[in-house]
Amino acid sequence: MLATVKWHTQAGTLTADNRDAFAHAHAHAHASLYVIADGSSSHPRSGELAQALLNDLTIGFNPLLTTELNAEQLAEALVRIIASSHQTLRDDFPLAACSYxxxxxxPDTAFTVHEGDCCLGAIEDDGEISWLSAVHCAPNWQGDLTHAQIAQASSRHALTRCFSARRTSSPEINYWPARPNQHWLLASDGFWAGLCAQEQQTFLRDGHLPAPPTDDDISCLSVITRTT
Incomplete structure (x- = not known):
C-alpha cells in the first residue's frame, strides 16, 4: 500500500530532550507499520526507552511478512514482540515509561495496538480531526470521555496503562475499516490535548508553532494512503 508520511515534532520545555519518536516499515505490499511513542517527562531515560521499543517493533515486523498473515495474526505477533521487548528492556530502563x-x-483493514495516551485520529475532507482510539488515563477509567473532556482534566497525565518495567504490559487492540486515500493521524498528547483546534491545524500545515510549546513535546505522524 502506497502512503505519504510526514512527521512533525517540536520540543517542549519540561525536559532537555525531545522524548517523542516515530518509526515506520514498508517491508511488503501486504502490510505497512507506523509507530509513535511518547517518553514520560517524569522518569529518567524515558525517551531512550521509547526509541528502543520502536526499534524492536520495526526490526521484528519484517520477518512477520515472510508469510501473509491476516490482521488478527499480525496483531497477536506484534503483541508478542511488545511483550518480549518489555522483558529485555526492563533491566536497562527500570524507571522509564512511555506511551506508544x-x-x-x-489492503482491506487497519488495526492499532496501544498503551497510554498516544492517540489515533482520522482527518476528514474538511480538515476536522476525528479521534478514534481510547486514552488510557485516570479520568477516562470508564472509557466514556471525549478527547476534549480528557484534555481539560488536570489528572490526565496519570496513566492507567503504559510501557514500563514497573507495570505489566497490557496493550489494547482495535480494528478499523480502511479505504483508499485515507488520512490517518498518530499523535502524542502534546498535540491532541495540549493544542487548541486552530493550533493543531497550524502545526499540521507548517510542522511547528510560531512560539515554542511551554511544556510537553508536540508530535504527530501523518499517513495518507493512496492507490497509485
Whole structure:
C-alpha cells in the first residue's frame, strides 16, 4: 500500500530532550507499520526507552511478512514482540515509561495496538480531526470521555496503562475499516490535548508553532494512503 508520511515534532520545555519518536516499515505490499511513542517527562531515560521499543517493533515486523498473515495474526505477533521487548528492556530502563501507538495498514483493514495516551485520529475532507482510539488515563477509567473532556482534566497525565518495567504490559487492540486515500493521524498528547483546534491545524500545515510549546513535546505522524 502506497502512503505519504510526514512527521512533525517540536520540543517542549519540561525536559532537555525531545522524548517523542516515530518509526515506520514498508517491508511488503501486504502490510505497512507506523509507530509513535511518547517518553514520560517524569522518569529518567524515558525517551531512550521509547526509541528502543520502536526499534524492536520495526526490526521484528519484517520477518512477520515472510508469510501473509491476516490482521488478527499480525496483531497477536506484534503483541508478542511488545511483550518480549518489555522483558529485555526492563533491566536497562527500570524507571522509564512511555506511551506508544502502533498502526498497521493492510489492503482491506487497519488495526492499532496501544498503551497510554498516544492517540489515533482520522482527518476528514474538511480538515476536522476525528479521534478514534481510547486514552488510557485516570479520568477516562470508564472509557466514556471525549478527547476534549480528557484534555481539560488536570489528572490526565496519570496513566492507567503504559510501557514500563514497573507495570505489566497490557496493550489494547482495535480494528478499523480502511479505504483508499485515507488520512490517518498518530499523535502524542502534546498535540491532541495540549493544542487548541486552530493550533493543531497550524502545526499540521507548517510542522511547528510560531512560539515554542511551554511544556510537553508536540508530535504527530501523518499517513495518507493512496492507490497509485
Amino acid at each position: 501507538l502502533v498502526l498497521c495498514l493492510l
